[in-house]
Amino acid sequence: MFSKYIEDQSSDAIELINKGYKIINVENLELLSNILAQFKNYLKEQNNIVVKDLSELHNHLDIKNLNSIRHGFYEKLNKESSFSKTYLELAFKTINDVVGSELAANRSVNFSIQIPNDTTSKLGIHSDCFSGESEFQINLWVPLTDARDTNSMFIFNPDFSRDVINNISKFEKLGIENLLNEHEDQYEFVNLSFGEALVFTPTCLHGNVINTTQKTRISFNCRYKNLFSPYCKNEENEKKLGTFYIPITPKAATIIGLKNKIKY
Numbered sequence: 001m002f003s004k005y006i007e008d009q010s011s012d013a014i015e016l017i018n019k020g021y022k023i024i025n026v027e028n029l030e031l032l033s034n035i036l037a038q039f040k041n042y043l044k045e046q047n048n049i050v051v052k053d054l055s056e057l058h059n060h061l062d063i064k065n066l067n068s069i070r071h072g073f074y075e076k077l078n079k080e081s082s083f084s085k086t087y088l089e090l091a092f093k094t095i096n097d098v099v100g101s102e103l104a105a106n107r108s109v110n111f112s113i114q115i116p117n118d119t120t121s122k123l124g125i126h127s128d129c130f131s132g133e134s135e136f137q138i139n140l141w142v143p144l145t146d147a148r149d150t151n152s153m154f155i156f157n158p159d160f161s162r163d164v165i166n167n168i169s170k171f172e173k174l175g176i177e178n179l180l181n182e183h184e185d186q187y188e189f190v191n192l193s194f195g196e197a198l199v200f201t202p203t204c205l206h207g208n209v210i211n212t213t214q215k216t217r218i219s220f221n222c223r224y225k226n227l228f229s230p231y232c233k234n235e236e237n238e239k240k241l242g243t244f245y246i247p248i249t250p251k252a253a254t255i256i257g258l259k260n261k262i263k264y
């Protein structure tokens, strides 16, 4: 049904549709290096931590301070209300290609630190749609360190993910976490170096496990969607435009339309 539309897509977009993800080179490496320098500066100024290689961060901090360090930098970045628009510059052309030019984004860019053997930062297998996120969004995930094997995230392929989600009660009865052991051929850990970015669809099952490598992984993620694509209809759910999502690149026709909206 979609094949004639898929044919018209770029090779990056076709890979994203077929695999559920695509690894690209960051489009603004200077910005990424600047964010990395800001984080090192924050560690030094606010936490007395001097670290040359961030993948060694676990050797310089007490795990009990991990969450306050993570949260402190998250707040610092996101107090600038347009950080999700700045962050978009890391993959502007790709997001425009695969999502569109008129975008809504998460109000805040998420920030994660996965240190070796930390059992508290595990994120079980899920689709973001389980929590009312849109099927139409794409996640831009960018590491500040290399991301490899269990310090990275895993993602299941689109067909398998669709099958599980369409039969979720059956798979929940069997124990959804068992999918990792029982279907090793259906997912992979994404391997990225500093300077690369991952775009993926959160309709594919994904998550992370305990980091059994000797390296810390630090990463950001933010979701982008077409401004006028559907939002969660459940009244109680917070994943709405204006609260959880903000418009970041409305075009002239939209601004005119909103200014002149006729109340019937």
Ligand SMILES: [Fe+2]
Pocket: 126, 127, 128, 202, 206
């Ligand atoms: Fe997720």
